[in-house]
Each structure stands twice: as structure tokens, then as C-alpha cells.
Amino acid sequence: KAGVTQTPRYLIKTRGQQVTLSCSPISGHRSVSWYQQTPGQGLQFLFEYFSETQRNKGNFPGRFSGRQFSNSRSEMNVSTLELGDSALYLCASRAESSYNEQFFGPGTRLTVL
């Protein structure tokens, strides 16, 4: 099976812009989660989607949003970018009855200038 894929791998944006990141889960996985990784805060949970519905949400401002499509692919959007949004954004997918075993993609490195 192909693994989790994320596009693009690298992005450079300026403050105030918005950005959309994409994630394709492993075939058959209906749950997709997003995480933000920074040197200062480490790995933090953003949100989880299952069957096109947000099921869990982390403690991030409303500028961070996501959605999931009927084929389980997911996108996350960050509006009005701030310098502090520079991070590695990781997507993970899992099978529903998997004890939360999550498979991660390579991430999207976002740099905000």
C-alpha cells in the first residue's frame, strides 16, 4: 500500500497570506489527523477528521481550519499567516479499529516571512 502523501513538501509565504495543505491517507483509512511541529512547542494536535466530519480539535485559533472529502483526502487551511505559523505540518491516517495507530506523511514545511 502507498503511504500517506502530503503536498506540497515546502512552502514559503508572507505574513497575512493564506495557505492550503493537502493530505492523501493510506487507502482504506478514513481518519485523518493533522499535527503542527515546531522547535519550541513540539508536536501539537490540530484536528482529526473522520467521514468528512471534524471529530476532535486541538487548541489552535480559528485561523486554522480543515476539511475532508468523500475520498478521505484532507486539506488544512491557515488564514492570515503569522510568523509563528512557520512549522512542519504533519498529516497522519489510521484505520478505525487500530488502537489509534497512526501513520504519518513526510510533512509540509511552511515558512512564513
Next chain:
Amino acid sequence: AQSVTQLGSHVSVSEGALVLLRCNYSSSVPPYLFWYVQYPNQGLQLLLKYTTGATLVKGINGFEAEFKKSETSFHLTKPSAHMSDAAEYFCAVSTLYTGKLIFGQGTTLQVKP
């Protein structure tokens, strides 16, 4: 609520020496526990997991971990370090009731020749 503490942000061992990375968790319900490894500019790769059953779990690349409920610990070990083990290691906790992973701050493993 769950939390994870990894003792030691940096661990240095000689090639061939024992690797011991420490992880303590907090959870009010039975936890699912995971160790992930991250190589530079890559996503997270699952090393091993504890969900139920046997408390000594074996993972990939010769790593193993033991779930000790009385000590709320899930330390990662490997009998003999290889140069290729140099990476960042993350311990994570989850539960039946939430799909998200809560990560520790990570431990960077350095392997000296």
C-alpha cells in the same frame, strides 16, 4: 487528560552500547502508548506500540519497550546502538476515547563511533 514526559532531551551513546530512552505518561484511563522515530526532514515512523496484552513489546530495528503501569513508564531500549539509530525519538499516549496522540518533547539520540 493525558500527558507524556520524556526524560532527557539529548542522549549520547557509543556505537554498540545500550540505548535507553525514558518516557513517563499520565492518563486517567488505560493508555495506548507509542514510540515514533523521526529522521531529519522526514515524518514520523512508528517503532512500536502498546495497546493491550503483553507488556513487553518488540518493534522494528531491534527496539523494545516495557509498559509498567505501577511506574507509569514506557521506556524504549535497544541492546546495541548502531550509527543509523541517530535520530529524534518521540513517545506518545492516546486512549480508546480520543483519536489524538499526545507527544512528549522528544529525545535526540546521538551515536558516537
